[in-house]
Amino acid sequence: MTVHVCSLKTDSPQSIAGGGGYSxxxxxYAVGAESYDPHGMHEQQDPHGYEVRDWQRDERSGLVWPAVEGWATLTSLIYWEAGDYDELRDRYVRDPLGLSTGADSTATEHRPPSPGIQCFHKTHQMFVHPGTPVALLAGHTASKSVRITLAEFKLAIVPEGI
Known part of the structure; x- marks a missing residue:
C-alpha cells in the first residue's frame, strides 16, 4: 500500500491580519528540515500552470494539491507570538481560493489563549480529490496583525481502492 504524503514546515514568521478573519x-517550496513532498503535491507551479514567485506573499503557497483520490489525515501545528487577542482560530479548507469546487471548511476551532506560549496541534480526517486543493487557515481577534512563528501542515492520503 502506497500512502501519499506531503509534509510542510516553516519557521519563517508570517503576519496574520487582526479582526477575526482567516488567512x-x-x-x-524548498525542501528543508522536515518538509517532504515526493508526490509533488506542493509545487511552485500549480496544476493550472500558475507559478508562485514569492511564497511569503502569495496565498497559493499554502495550497496542497492531492495527488490521488482517497481518505486523508490532515495534521497541523501553529505557534503564535503574544498579542492582544481574545481568541485564536484555525480550520482546514478545501479549495479556499475558489479554484475548483468552491471553499468548503471543516475542523474549525476557536479557542481562548492559554497561559504561556500559544501553540496548537490538530488532526482531522476527510476525503480529498485531485484538482481540489486543501489548506490550513488561521486567524485571531487581535486589533492588529500578529505573527505565526512556526507552522506545520501534513497530509497523508490512503488512495481509494486499497
Missing part, C-alpha cells in the same frame, strides 16, 4: 498559512 491561508503559507509554506516555502
Amino acid at each position: 491561508i498559512v503559507r509554506f516555502p
Whole structure:
C-alpha cells in the first residue's frame, strides 16, 4: 500500500491580519528540515500552470494539491507570538481560493489563549480529490496583525481502492 504524503514546515514568521478573519498559512517550496513532498503535491507551479514567485506573499503557497483520490489525515501545528487577542482560530479548507469546487471548511476551532506560549496541534480526517486543493487557515481577534512563528501542515492520503 502506497500512502501519499506531503509534509510542510516553516519557521519563517508570517503576519496574520487582526479582526477575526482567516488567512491561508503559507509554506516555502524548498525542501528543508522536515518538509517532504515526493508526490509533488506542493509545487511552485500549480496544476493550472500558475507559478508562485514569492511564497511569503502569495496565498497559493499554502495550497496542497492531492495527488490521488482517497481518505486523508490532515495534521497541523501553529505557534503564535503574544498579542492582544481574545481568541485564536484555525480550520482546514478545501479549495479556499475558489479554484475548483468552491471553499468548503471543516475542523474549525476557536479557542481562548492559554497561559504561556500559544501553540496548537490538530488532526482531522476527510476525503480529498485531485484538482481540489486543501489548506490550513488561521486567524485571531487581535486589533492588529500578529505573527505565526512556526507552522506545520501534513497530509497523508490512503488512495481509494486499497
